[in-house]
Amino acid sequence: MYxxxxxxxxxxxxxxKLLAAHPEAKLLAGGMTLLPTxxxxxxxxTHLVDIGHLAELRKIAAKGGRLVVGAGARxxxxxxxxxxxxxxxxxxxxxxxxxxxxxRNQGTIGGSVxxxxxxxxxxxxxxxxxxxxxxxxxxxxxxxxxxxxxxTALEEGEIIQSIAFPVPKRAAYAKFHHPASGYAMAxxxxxxxxxxxxxxxxxxxPGVFRWQEAEAALAKRLKPAALEGVKLDSSAFNSDxxxxxEYRANLVRVMASRALAKLR
Ligand SMILES: Cc1cc2nc3c(=O)[nH]c(=O)nc-3n(C[C@H](O)[C@H](O)[C@H](O)COP(=O)(O)OP(=O)(O)OC[C@H]3O[C@@H](n4cnc5c(N)ncnc54)[C@H](O)[C@@H]3O)c2cc1C
Numbered sequence: 001m002y003x004x005x006x007x008x009x010x011x012x013x014x015x016x017k018l019l020a021a022h023p024e025a026k027l028l029a030g031g032m033t034l035l036p037t038x039x040x041x042x043x044x045x046t047h048l049v050d051i052g053h054l055a056e057l058r059k060i061a062a063k064g065g066r067l068v069v070g071a072g073a074r075x076x077x078x079x080x081x082x083x084x085x086x087x088x089x090x091x092x093x094x095x096x097x098x099x100x101x102x103x104r105n106q107g108t109i110g111g112s113v114x115x116x117x118x119x120x121x122x123x124x125x126x127x128x129x130x131x132x133x134x135x136x137x138x139x140x141x142x143x144x145x146x147x148x149x150x151x152t153a154l155e156e157g158e159i160i161q162s163i164a165f166p167v168p169k170r171a172a173y174a175k176f177h178h179p180a181s182g183y184a185m186a187x188x189x190x191x192x193x194x195x196x197x198x199x200x201x202x203x204x205x206p207g208v209f210r211w212q213e214a215e216a217a218l219a220k221r222l223k224p225a226a227l228e229g230v231k232l233d234s235s236a237f238n239s240d241x242x243x244x245x246e247y248r249a250n251l252v253r254v255m256a257s258r259a260l261a262k263l264r
Pocket of ligand 1: 028029031033034103106107109111115119122160161181
């Protein structure tokens with residue numbers, strides 16, 4: 001490691017001020033992504049502003065047809081919350097499948113959505129449910145928030161405070177785990193919402209995306225058979241030592257069918 005200044009923020013307001021005062025500072029939430037990045041010298045912040053302990057960021061509440069999850073909620077909190085299980089059981093089930101117990105006890109939903117790893121699970125739920133990312137400055141619709149490989153609409157110094165999920169009629173997530181990390185080789189989140197069917201895919205391409213041809217087909221018939229022959233453009237899919245693009249495209253179709261089979 002190299003020298004840097006660690007600050008345990010006393011509030012969200014103090015964290016925002018520290019970020020404004022130190023342009024090379026970084027927020028620290030669960031540290032599950034950031035600390036390995038620092039160890040590999042892929043980031044060299046001057047300050048780490050720790051928000052992982054702030055109670056104001058860990059609230060989970062359902063009200064008026066929305067489930068609001070604080071950015072500091074650990075994956076374990078979301079997986080075991082009675083409020084989440086009642087409002088959006090698919091979201092609790094997704095959180096329960098992230099990584100391993102150590103990751104689930106440290107990692108936060110805000111850290112995952114800020115990082116926007118192309119194989120992360122939460123981005124599929126945020127996009128699939130048409131959620132809103134609530135930050136220290138504004139509210140950003142999921143369709144505008146995710147902008148490709150590790151890229152988001154977040155500006156310098158902007159802090160995610162919570163994610164507001166509209167409660168769907170039914171939803172489900174299915175993923176094919178990478179056997180070592182647990183990340184999605186392909187994961188598909190399907191939601192039947194008041195505005196129609198949404199299908200979000202993670203793990204397959206350079207970032208989470210909506211499979212719009214599947215949404216149109218499923219709007220007519222919400223059954224796996226409706227996906228037969230539906231176009232899936234895999235030209236930009238990832239090809240690596242774990243799977244080539246063609247294999248990932250097949251996984252997307254299989255995961256979509258599995259998600260449909262467990263919609264509730
Ligand atoms: C071995 C391993 C297995 C994993 N498996 C999976 C998996 O199966 N599925 C999956 O989805 N993920 C997986 N992860 C990632 C894990 O879920 C991380 O917890 C998550 O990506 C980052 O969350 P964090 O709270 O640890 O964030 P940190 O590492 O603390 O921060 C990550 C980034 O987000 C920024 N940030 C943090 N909080 C905020 C905020 N509130 N507002 C703005 N920016 C913020 C930080 O500055 C940093 O740039 C795995 C990680 C590891 C190490």
